[in-house]
Amino acid sequence: MPKQVTPLTDTRIKALKPKPARYPVSDGGGLLLEVMPSGSKIWRFRYSLHGKRQPTVTIGDYPAISLQLARDRARKYTEIVAQGVSPVADARQDRGAERISDTVSDFATIWLAAEIEGKSESYSRTTRRALDKDVLPAIGNKRLADxxxxxxxxxxxxxKGRGSPKMALTTRNVIKRLYEFAIARQGATINPAQSVAARFIATQESRTRVLAPDEIGTMLRAVYASNVRRPLKLALHLLVLTMVRKSELIEARWEQFDLDAAIWRIPADAMKMRKEHWVYLSTQAVEMLRELREIGGATYVFPSSRGRIEAPIAKPTLNTAVKSLGLEMEHFVLHDFRRTASTHLHEMGLPSDAIEKALAHQIKGIKGVYNRAEYAEERKRILQHWAEFVGAQIDEGRKVVLGQFGKAA
Structure with missing residues (x-):
């Protein structure tokens, strides 16, 4: 009794994993799906003619050739074989007629189905975004060869002109992978992205990203209107107001603060320059810290919610919180808050040396010899002025944002 064959399904096909050697999976009726070591899957038709087994006939790639279409072709070839004729010529003609449209747009559809299978949501989203936003609008209607x-x-x-050299390089790589797929399937012969070197796209230039005043307001309004945990909302706001580095904020301990005196003393071992740094807290920052004191941990201002032993939140936590907002602020990282503060404060005409000290920057020359409290009064004035400036940017757009900005937010 012949072995019973279980018909294939799209779900089962997608679950087939490559092995060191190619292997066939039967759908019945002479139709096979051959899984290649590269992961590609090719439809074949197996038949005998005049009592002799013949070489298999290639139907085409999956998913370019769907399961249903492959079955239709197999039935057609079975009928031809029944007439004592080889189906090879018909199969060759069918492959030519069924050949994937050679435009970038049409081929990208096929490539995506194969490319993002089993990949992470982030990878899939980035790949689709590169295609939909930049690649297809520019060259979607072009032939692959052109x-x-x-x-x-x-x-x-x-x-790059939008300020996103990293995304430019990612997009180059998407095009490169698409053409590698096309060349492997004889849809193209040359990869135009291969000769565009990465150094021509993303160079190691110093970052110059500065948030405009309205972007500051947009971001912080989005933070407070989001579902992000309240301590993380306050952390992002404090990161703007205090002008410290992210690591200095997330590792802050309550023992470093004197809220009555409005001073945060960051020890030398927590500072990049290995010198103790004092932050003169604005009234707004003190208010936020008093709230955090009520809801926070015993040791850390921003304790992790995971694990039994108290530890600060993980380094990527604030970055993840910002990404969850879905804001279109390209080429932005949290460290840009420091450059943003410095730029706007200098434009306001406030003392440069005091701004640099507030940022814990080292000043060269004779001015660099200072004690930790130097420029104290000016730094207090600068940080209070900056907090009020930031607050004004938030207030500017409140009327179009739903949600509270007080403790309920």
């Missing part, structure tokens, strides 16, 4: 390295570079230059 795309040049100049086209790829033009796409990358446009993205």
């Amino acid at each position: 795309v040049t390295p100049g086209d790829v570079l033009a796409i990358c230059d446009k993205i």
Whole structure:
């Protein structure tokens, strides 16, 4: 009795994993799906003619050739074989007629189905975004063979012009992978992204990102209107107001604070320059810290909610919180808050040396010889002025944002 074959399904096909050697999986009726070591899956038709087993006939790749279409072809070839004729010529003609459209847009659809299978949500989202936002609008209607390295570079230059060299490089890599897929399936012969070197796209230039006043307000309003935990909302706001580095904030201990005197003394071993640094807290910052004192841990201002032993929140926590807001602020990282504060305070005409000391920057020359409390009064005035400036940016757009900005937020 012949072995019973379980028909394939799309779910089962997608679950098939590559092995060191190619292997076939039968759908019945002579139809096979061959799984290659590379992970690609190819439909084949197995048949005998005049009592002799013949070489398999290639139908095409999955998912470019769907399960249903592959079955239709297998039935057609079975009928041809029944007439004593080889289906090879018909299969060759069918592959030509069924050949994937050679435009970038049409081929990208097929590539995506294979590329993002089993990949993370973040990877899939980034790949789709690169295609939909930049690649397809620029070259989607072009034939694969007509795309040049100049086209790829033009796409990358446009993205760099938005201040996103990292995304430009990511997009170059998306195009490169798409063409590698096309070349492997004879949809293209040359990879135009291959000759566009990474050094032409993303260089190690110093970062210059500064948030405009309205961007400061937009971000903090979004923070308070979000579902982010209240301590993390206050952490992001304090990161702006205190002008400290992220690591200095998340590792802050209550023993470092004198809220009555409005001073935060950061010990030398917690500072980048290994010198004790005093932060003169604004009234707004003190109010937030008093709230955190009521809801926070015994040791850390921002204790982790995981584990039994008290520890500060993880380093990526605040970055993750900002990403969850879904804001379109390209080329921005949390460290840019410090540059933002410095830039705006200098533009306001406030004393440069005091601003640099507030940022814990080292000043060269004779001015660099100072005690930890030097410029104290000016630094108090600067941080209070900055807190009020930031508050004004938040207030500017409150009328269009739902949610409270007090303790209930």
